[in-house]
Amino acid sequence: MSELQAGQGTALDVRADTKSTRYRDVLIALAAFVILALLPAFTGSKFLLDFVIRCAAYGLFATSLNLLVGYTGLTSFGHGMFFGLGAYGFGLMMQKAGVSVPVAFVSTLLIVLVFAAVIGAICVRLKEIYFAFVTLAFQMLIHSTILSWVSFTGGDQGLRGGIPRPPFLGIDLSNHLHLYVFSCALLVLGLLLMRQIAQSPFGYTLRMIRDNATRASFVGIDVYRAKLTIFVLAALFASVGGMIMALFVSGAYPEFAYWTISGEGIFINMLGGVTTFLGPMVGTVLLLILNDTVTRLTEYHGIVLGIVILFFAIGLRKGLMDFAWEWYVQRRDAAKERG
């Protein structure tokens, strides 16, 4: 049994009232969006709004990684390549092709779909550590291509000169407030969609593959196809995170496609915990706060971050939301015994 298992919290009895769960999820998502969208009315802090936008970018990326790591048991160590591809695809589309934002958005998704399908077709047949390292190798291939193809990607300088953001449908993304609400909308929508995937029969198929792939194939599941499907889906959501990042910094940089992004994604999942769906989101907020604080205090933030990772991986062995969930389950069971 692996230690990081997603969706343990949502036990099997959930299937009985899938419909009501879905309404509940939609309501929660709507409420979350309203709260986030109203935030600028209460605070004028640009720093806080920027923080939320960064959370949206990394949160979508980390949660999509959890679909692979936590739900399917695919330890991808190169998931960051799709974050980078999203950022570069979107930036290049806007800079070179001069199309409108929705067109660039959709065509970037299509490009990422093709990349993920090809890379996934090669990778998902491999197991565990091989899968981890071959995805990592592909990430480094994409990173080195970005670095060496200077005329197209700008090399190590990144896509400079800003990304043009022409208004569409009354949304002007060069306006900070519009960008903020747009990012929040993408975040909430993305999380809601991923939640639907995780709770769908397909999501339960993934959990079964994680727990026992042989048995899954015995009951007639095409394991390869299921793994490839979730690999591509997760890549699409990760690329949306990359696109938010490209819009936020108005450019794309090789660091977005570097392996450390994947490492951070894995760490976010560890930090927040994968038992609950929102664990990676909590992890994102924690890591960004940690990063911001540490960077302000010392230039050696790798050492501090490394020690924190060790503390979680060797010391606690669980993420924060895992503890929260265990505490909740214990209380619930205690209440059941009493009642």
Place this chain on the structure above:
Amino acid sequence: MDLDALTGCLVTSACLVTQTTSGLIIGMLLFLVAVGLTLIFGVLKVVNFSHGAFYMFGAYFAMTAYQATGSFALAMLAGAIGTAIIGLVFERGFMSRVYGRDVLMQLLVCYAFVLIFDDVVRMIWGPEFKSMGMPAAFQVVPLFIAGGVVPPYYLLLIGVALAAALVLGLGLARTRIGKVIRAAAHNPGMVSALGINTGLIYGGVFALGGGLAGLAGALAAPVRSLTPGMGFSVLIESFIVTVIGGMGSILGALVGALLIGLIRSFGSLGFPLFTEGLMYLFMVIVLVSRPSGLFGKEVA
């Protein structure tokens, strides 16, 4: 793409010799790193994701020892033994706590140490590029073999790496310790039941692997520039080597490393912008046709 340069080189003996030797030294350095990786994987069943850091430490230790003593041999020893000690502490103190646990945990512990080690090097030696300089003993006129230029240091480097390969291969196959290590890789529970301290073997194998990577770093120090984070690209390449050769196979590591070295040196002529891409392409071809690598025993 510049295929003319590639074919032009292949028919000129001078260019052929130069490119082959440069391919061989890339391959030999990669072999020393990759063989440690494959040995650790074969016995401990973990992939040491922080293996590149040992290469980096080896180079910095060698540079410091060389500047302090002026002796090249001492510099090599410092690189190898210093990193072996770090390897032992790292394995006993940290990696041994995540054996048999999720791959994710092993990757995370190593990831943490990549971050820590890179920053430690930045703290001690500074973030800028450093160079050790060629030792005086090797600052002599290069050899000319069939018209191609071959610096004597390259011959030493190839010789040391080959010797290491030979000692390692024979040691594992012929000696008692080698037999115990192979047994521990096969069935650690049984070995430990027979009264052998498997913890010691694990620590020793990790130290050996780390020391080999350190030796590679020390050998590379006179011909490469030193920078924090220099280990990572080496790690990726040596992982490609082990994937091509087959995880856990020493012969595979040697063949894979030489292939990658030659691909790099000749590829840089024919495909200057796509040299790295060629390596990945080759790895993908091997993986798709033989998922367990050229010399791997079973499908991973």
